[in-house]
Amino acid sequence: MRVRYAETDQMGIVYHANYLIWMEVARVDYCRSIGFVYKDMESLDGVLLAVVEANCRYLSPSRFDDEITIRISLLEANTRMVRFGYDMEISGEGRKIARGETKHLFLGRDLRPVRLPEKYRRMFRIVESAQ
């Protein structure tokens, strides 16, 4: 992922709110990698992954045109919620730029909590008895 000009601010570095957008891009890719298309979960099954908590620690600045690598990991998951961790660095260089975490609830289209449908549980490595 390359930093867009639009993502910089007058400090000459990436505006901090954009890191939350990058985490979202990483989540969508993660879903694809574990076997489903997030868009379909939302449109076909009516299950939304709503952000209920987000945090980010900024370790060093990133700049326009930098190539960013985001390593995402599943920290916790049950049929109600899921938590992800993110490590962001400048590709190649290996310089860490930020570390973040997001927590999500599974919601229905009416924005009320729902339990994650069975077919997705295995992908999130949710063991039934653990609920």
Next chain:
Amino acid sequence: MRVRYAETDQMGIVYHANYLIWMEVARVDYCRSIGFVYKDMESLDGVLLAVVEANCRYLSPSRFDDEITIRISLLEANTRMVRFGYDMEISGEGRKIARGETKHLFLGRDLRPVRLPEKYRRMFRIVESAQ
């Protein structure tokens, strides 16, 4: 309206795409000023004002914390579409920063064209016979 830090880019001035967002803010205020709440038109009547054309000429830069005044004018309206013009300047100073125009179609929730409901026509100064 004050320029937000987030709206600047590394040139130290406002990133150009934000002017389109400001035009949207001006439109919503305009609707309120002629007698209705845009949000209600969308949620109660299911009529969306979709942008089908937008353009902007940038005359001089605007910067973080500048106070912006936008003058909006209704350039054309019929039961199918509406066109707005925008003049943007630094408040007080009077320095012109941009001039823009947007064209909109009235759409239903399914994103298909609809005719503007009767009750809104007078507000947009649409004379029936002109259709």
Next chain:
Amino acid sequence: MRVRYAETDQMGIVYHANYLIWMEVARVDYCRSIGFVYKDMESLDGVLLAVVEANCRYLSPSRFDDEITIRISLLEANTRMVRFGYDMEISGEGRKIARGETKHLFLGRDLRPVRLPEKYRRMFRIVESAQ
């Protein structure tokens, strides 16, 4: 502050990263309220308030055209850093929508840490001996 259409996403609610932008708007207003213009601190004194940590808990959704009130408080300040807390709610209604926190370092134009210039210390209620 009114929620902009641009700030919503396809869930029909405000996209979560925008809350960080609102916190920034609140910070700039806060600086003005305690006696200085943030823009001037940056341009005249070359001191930047760089975000090094941000977090937000989303309590209930906010929507297009909602009027938002943000209560900001100074949680901690010394000559090196400052921490703010934010409580966000729907104006009038009083419904809490989010609670956040940001931590900032004072940086010079070269993005290296600096000590906050004397004249700003009193405004941030920094007591010298506390350093």
Next chain:
Amino acid sequence: MRVRYAETDQMGIVYHANYLIWMEVARVDYCRSIGFVYKDMESLDGVLLAVVEANCRYLSPSRFDDEITIRISLLEANTRMVRFGYDMEISGEGRKIARGETKHLFLGRDLRPVRLPEKYRRMFRIVESAQ
């Protein structure tokens, strides 16, 4: 380029201002394809490609997770300015979503017009005598 969740609005489609950001991404790629890195032109030669005019016609909606292809073409270039055209469509599908145009001036770091340095002229196919 995949549509980000952050780029959608409550209509369920991409918010129109984002198309201008996509055009910028396409420009940066274009520069790379004709032989230089835009970032370097800005940081090493102090030449900025400032947008002075932008317009976009929206032909059909694009949605979250759509893969977008942008075809960019150099419409006009001389030592003072350059104009680009953009055709945007859903990859594979071939459905046109938008057509746009931007006009840029070459500016120095002080935001005053400059002439494009010699070494870049050939890349923009600028014939000297045409000035």
